[in-house]
Amino acid sequence: MNNPACALTIAGTDPSGGAGIQADLKTFQELQVYGMSVITSVVAQNTTGVKSVHHLPLDMLSQQLEAVSSDMPVHAFKTGMIADIGMMEIIRDWIKEIHVPYVMDPVMIATSGDALINENARDFLREHLVPLAALVTPNISEAEDMVGERIRSHEDMKNAARKIVHTLGAGAALVKGGHMEGQAVDYLYDGEFMYTYTSERIETKNIHGTGCTYSAAITAFLSRGMELPEAVEKSKTFVTAAIRHSFSLGQGNGPTNHWGIRKEESIYDFHDHS
Ligand SMILES: Nc1ncnc2c1ncn2[C@@H]1O[C@H](COP(=O)(O)OP(=O)(O)OP(=O)(O)O)[C@@H](O)[C@H]1O
Numbered sequence: 001m002n003n004p005a006c007a008l009t010i011a012g013t014d015p016s017g018g019a020g021i022q023a024d025l026k027t028f029q030e031l032q033v034y035g036m037s038v039i040t041s042v043v044a045q046n047t048t049g050v051k052s053v054h055h056l057p058l059d060m061l062s063q064q065l066e067a068v069s070s071d072m073p074v075h076a077f078k079t080g081m082i083a084d085i086g087m088m089e090i091i092r093d094w095i096k097e098i099h100v101p102y103v104m105d106p107v108m109i110a111t112s113g114d115a116l117i118n119e120n121a122r123d124f125l126r127e128h129l130v131p132l133a134a135l136v137t138p139n140i141s142e143a144e145d146m147v148g149e150r151i152r153s154h155e156d157m158k159n160a161a162r163k164i165v166h167t168l169g170a171g172a173a174l175v176k177g178g179h180m181e182g183q184a185v186d187y188l189y190d191g192e193f194m195y196t197y198t199s200e201r202i203e204t205k206n207i208h209g210t211g212c213t214y215s216a217a218i219t220a221f222l223s224r225g226m227e228l229p230e231a232v233e234k235s236k237t238f239v240t241a242a243i244r245h246s247f248s249l250g251q252g253n254g255p256t257n258h259w260g261i262r263k264e265e266s267i268y269d270f271h272d273h274s
């Protein structure tokens, strides 16, 4: 018997390999979790931005979800880019049948500034998907959009996390401070306690895919049965290493290094000169 933890990502693609489905699968693999993926939209993008988007037919989305869950175990799953209400309805109905931890990365705008979700779908996401999530992981602007208030301080970040749980109905909220000044501080609120995760700020423009990588790592640890606060702590270490060892590839915001953690933790010391 060799049954691994199994994690699923439902998201859009990034052929340049730094964000979306590709980042999620690389992260699952790195954390020794069996990775599976359901594609919502095929996105022609790279480190400089989004060129065009093709949304898969709704029927194809349903069939992918059915193909995975009728045959494979899913111990935790995440969603990333879900562009429109039609897709959200299908995913919502699927989630209602599957009772394992759900991590929502409320992807709205890429690092490049390109919109990845239809304007009219934001309300649906907030009203129908957020209440189903064990964890929602907004960055500052996504948290502002969710709670309808500006976030200027760390106190504002914590208040937004509380609102996402108590008013919008998420199980927990992780408000990420990558876009604030100073240290990179994130706040997790689980309805009872407020946890703080802090790392040094790394001076780099190579941050394409950090949000995807972070939420995928949390999903991977949850699929292994870890408690949320520890899953976030380990994922913060993972994403910080991915940023610290990120790549100056491409002409825009380069990708993070999904094996960066191997350079910092002796258990990943494979002596392969990479
Ligand atoms: N320059 C940095 N140095 C260290 N940590 C960072 C840096 N930028 C972001 N982070 C951390 O990376 C994680 C992702 O946070 P961020 O706020 O950037 O999310 P995001 O905006 O969703 O990501 P993305 O850039 O993929 O859209 C958080 O833990 C954040 O604190």
Ligand SMILES: Cc1ncc(COP(=O)(O)O)c(N)n1
Binding pocket: 011, 012, 013, 014, 019, 020, 021, 043, 045, 080, 081, 107, 109, 110, 111, 112, 116, 207, 208, 209, 210, 211, 212
């Ligand atoms: C398919 C997809 N999903 C998510 C992101 C966000 O990642 P980032 O903000 O780092 O560009 C992206 N660029 N593409």
